[in-house]
Amino acid sequence: MKTIYLADDDEDDRMLIRLAVEQVIHPVRIVELDSGDQLVKRIVSQGLSDDPAMIIMDMNMPRMNGLETVRILKLNELCCHIPVVMLSSTSNRDLVRDAYERGVNAFLEKPVHEADFIKLAQAVDACFLNASHVTGDTRPPSQGKNGSVIVIEDNEDHMFFIRHALQESMPEVRVVEFPNAADVIEQLGPAWDSIDPAPHLILMDLYLPGRQDGLDLLVKIHQLLVSKNSRSIPVIVFSYSDKPEDMHASYQRNASAYMTKDKNAAHWKNDFKNLHNFWWNTVSTPDPR
Numbered sequence: 001m002k003t004i005y006l007a008d009d010d011e012d013d014r015m016l017i018r019l020a021v022e023q024v025i026h027p028v029r030i031v032e033l034d035s036g037d038q039l040v041k042r043i044v045s046q047g048l049s050d051d052p053a054m055i056i057m058d059m060n061m062p063r064m065n066g067l068e069t070v071r072i073l074k075l076n077e078l079c080c081h082i083p084v085v086m087l088s089s090t091s092n093r094d095l096v097r098d099a100y101e102r103g104v105n106a107f108l109e110k111p112v113h114e115a116d117f118i119k120l121a122q123a124v125d126a127c128f129l130n131a132s133h134v135t136g137d138t139r140p141p142s143q144g145k146n147g148s149v150i151v152i153e154d155n156e157d158h159m160f161f162i163r164h165a166l167q168e169s170m171p172e173v174r175v176v177e178f179p180n181a182a183d184v185i186e187q188l189g190p191a192w193d194s195i196d197p198a199p200h201l202i203l204m205d206l207y208l209p210g211r212q213d214g215l216d217l218l219v220k221i222h223q224l225l226v227s228k229n230s231r232s233i234p235v236i237v238f239s240y241s242d243k244p245e246d247m248h249a250s251y252q253r254n255a256s257a258y259m260t261k262d263k264n265a266a267h268w269k270n271d272f273k274n275l276h277n278f279w280w281n282t283v284s285t286p287d288p289r
Contacts, residue, residue, distance in 0.1 A: 005033065008087070024121035058086075107283060153179070158205070169269050201234050205239055
């Protein structure tokens with residue numbers, strides 16, 4: 001059973017989020033907390049006996065707000081591997097940028113309608129808990145949201161399937177391919193400002209070819225994004241490995257999300273539709289440039 005920590009001082013919002021998550025994710029255990037300091041106290045003081053799969057938290061909470069809370073969590077070795085989704089009633093650019101700089105994995109405007117809470121739960125399940133939800137969302141991409149997807153994959157067959165899945169699920173985006181970690185380290189930094197349209201998402205395997213190669217590359221990519229003032233660009237690990245230690249190590253090195261490759265590559269198209277709907281149409285980010 002997956003455990004999710006939910007921190008929000010608004011009891012009604014907690015109820016709506018909990019009901020949506022329980023309707024979508026099975027089985028799941030929700031631990032509700034009404035403030036950031038209560039969340040920190042539970043994790044830091046009491047440990048992680050239930051090892052939550054993720055944290056959903058509100059931005060505006062009394063005593064310790066979301067920004068203060070996520071900074072403490074991400075600087076603590078005990079819990080820095082737990083992905084954090086932050087909800088807020090505002091999408092002020094400076095606030096969003098600050099949240100990403102402090103280590104939040106995704107920043108979302110808080111839903112208003114019940115159907116939007118369900119979509120939020122589905123997106124969370126697909127992008128952070130490795131579930132697959134068939135999406136019938138055929139909305140055209142939002143104007144100004146077209147961008148490049150950088151794909152880092154050293155297996156030619158996997159790159160073939162990823163390329164075609166992206167073309168079917170995100171036909172408006174440009175795919176920029178890198179076949180190994182060495183090329184990324186050597187070429188991506190100098191080419192970054194000339195990539196047109198601007199990078200909007202980075203998708204990478206973890207084993208490139210070894211696990212440590214991928215983990216080292218995550219560190220390099222994070223350093224590049226920080227130097228380019230592009231910390232909010234999501235870096236998604238897309239790997240066959242479903243080992244908790246690989247997921248934890250990836251999150252510790254600032255991966256935005258970790259998704260497990262379905263053994264049937266024909267299903268990847270739907271996974272990428274979920275990625276598109278979440279990271280393009282739901283998550284708030286400052287302009288990539």
